[in-house]
Amino acid sequence: MSHTVTETQVLDALRTVQDLDLHKDLVTLKMIRDLKVKKGKVSFTVVLTTPSCPLKDQIRNNAKAAVEALPGVTEVNVKLDAAVGADKKIQEKIAAPIKNIIAVASGKGGVGKTTLAVNLALSLALDGAKVGLMDADIYGPNVPIMMGVDHPPRVKDRKLIPIKAYGISMISIGFLVPPGQALVWRGPMLHNAIKQFFNDVTWEPMDYMVVDLPPGTGDVPLSLAQLVPISGGIVITTPQEVALTDARRGLSAFQTLKVPVLGIVENMSGEIFGVGGGEHAAEELHVPFLGRIPLDKRIREGGDVGQPLVVTEPDSELAQSFRSLARTIAAAVSVLRSRESESNPDEPEPKG
Ligand SMILES: Nc1ncnc2c1ncn2[C@@H]1O[C@H](COP(=O)(O)OP(=O)(O)O)[C@@H](O)[C@H]1O
Ligand SMILES: [Mg+2]
Incomplete structure (x- = not known):
C-alpha cells in the first residue's frame, strides 16, 4: 500500500520540532511558511526570529528529519529565512x-x-x-x-x-x-x-x-x-x-x-x-x-x-x-x- 502524505501530517511532524532558544515548536511559533506537498515531495521555509540564530543549522536539520520520517515522504527541501520582531x-x-x-x-x-x-x-x-x-x-x-x-x-x-x-x-x-x-x-x-x-x-x-x-x-x-x-x-x-x-x-x-x-x-x-x-x-x-x-x-x-x-x-x-x-x-x-x-x-x- 502506498502512502500519500498530507499538509496536516507534515505540520503535525513539525509540531515536534522546537526552536531551541524559544522552547516552543515551529508551528506554534508560526515559523513555517510556503509549505508545499506534492506526492512525496515536501518543501517549506522556516522563518527564524533572527538571521543570526545560533542554532539555525540544527533547527533546519531537525525539521528536515522530522518530515523525512513520515511514511510516503521521498524528498524534503527546507529553506531558511528570518523576520526580526520589533520592540x-x-x-x-x-x-x-x-x-x-x-x-x-x-x-x-x-x-x-x-x-x-x-x-x-x-x-x-x-x-x-x-x-x-x-x-x-x-x-x-x-x-x-x-x-x-x-x-x-x-x-x-x-x-x-x-x-x-x-x-x-x-x-x-x-x-x-x-x-x-x-x-x-x-x-x-x-x-x-x-x-x-x-x-x-x-x-x-x-x-x-x-x-x-x-x-x-x-x-x-x-x-x-x-x-x-x-x-x-x-x-x-x-x-x-x-x-x-x-x-x-x-x-x-x-x-x-x-x-x-x-x-x-x-x-x-x-x-x-x-x-x-x-x-x-x-x-x-x-x-x-x-x-x-x-x-x-x-x-x-x-x-x-x-x-x-x-x-x-x-x-x-x-x-x-x-x-x-x-x-x-x-x-x-x-x-x-x-x-x-x-x-x-x-x-x-x-x-x-
Ligand atoms: N580584545 C582586544 N584585544 C586587543 N586590543 C583591544 C581589545 N579590545 C579593545 N582593544 C583596544 O583597546 C583600546 C580601547 O578599546 P576601546 O574599544 O576604544 O575601549 P572603550 O570604548 O571602552 O574606551 C583600543 O585601542 C582598542 O583597539
Ligand atoms: Mg569608546
Whole structure:
C-alpha cells in the first residue's frame, strides 16, 4: 500500500520540532511558511526570529528529519529565512523605523566598549541583518575612527543621512559636537543631540541599532540612556579582579532605567589580564555571561586603521569570537520579543 502524505501530517511532524532558544515548536511559533506537498515531495521555509540564530543549522536539520520520517515522504527541501520582531516600546517613543536597540555600556573607559559595539554591529550585518550603529559616547566618540570614516554626514531636506560603511549605517555624536567641546556640553544640549539622532536622521528600516553609550554612571550616561528606548543592555568588562566593581557600575544605569540586561561580556581575556573576571561578575550580579573576546593585537590594529577585524578576516577564529557573541546576543533579543508577544498576544494561539 502506498502512502500519500498530507499538509496536516507534515505540520503535525513539525509540531515536534522546537526552536531551541524559544522552547516552543515551529508551528506554534508560526515559523513555517510556503509549505508545499506534492506526492512525496515536501518543501517549506522556516522563518527564524533572527538571521543570526545560533542554532539555525540544527533547527533546519531537525525539521528536515522530522518530515523525512513520515511514511510516503521521498524528498524534503527546507529553506531558511528570518523576520526580526520589533520592540513596541521603540515605536511608542520614536518615529525611526528601528526594530531593536542594543546598548553597550561599561563601568569605565578603555575596556573595549567601542570595539565591541563596532564588531557586534558588523557581525549582525554579516549574518544578513539590517544594522545601524549610533555613537553616543560624548566623552570619546571613536566609532568613526574604528569604522574608517573621516567625513561628516551629508544633510538632505534638513536631515542627516547616516554614513554607510561596511554595509551598516552609522552616525556619531562626534559629528554634532565641535571637537574639544564635549566636556563643556550641558544636559540640555546633549539631550537635543540625542533627540536629533532619532528625529533628524533619515534612518532606513533596520533590525538592530547598536548604541555605544558613554562609560560610567554619571548624569550623562543616565540621561542618554533615558532618551533612547533601549531593548537590551550589554555590559563589557575586563577579566581582572576589579571586573566586579566595574560591571556593577556598568549595570546600574540599565537597572535604574529598568532596561532589560542581556548580560556581561569579558574583553581582553588571556595571559596578560587573566580569564574569568567577567564570568565571575555575571554570577555575582545574577545576569547572563555572554562570552569572552581574547586580548589580541590584531583587534587593536584593526581599530586603529578603521578596518575592523570582523571585516578584514571574517572567518578567522578571532573574528568568530565576536560573531558567535553577536549570535548569542541576537538570540537573547529574540527571547525578549517572544516573551513580549506572550504577555500581550496580538492574536490567539492556534489550537492543538
Ligand atoms: N580584545 C582586544 N584585544 C586587543 N586590543 C583591544 C581589545 N579590545 C579593545 N582593544 C583596544 O583597546 C583600546 C580601547 O578599546 P576601546 O574599544 O576604544 O575601549 P572603550 O570604548 O571602552 O574606551 C583600543 O585601542 C582598542 O583597539
Ligand atoms: Mg569608546
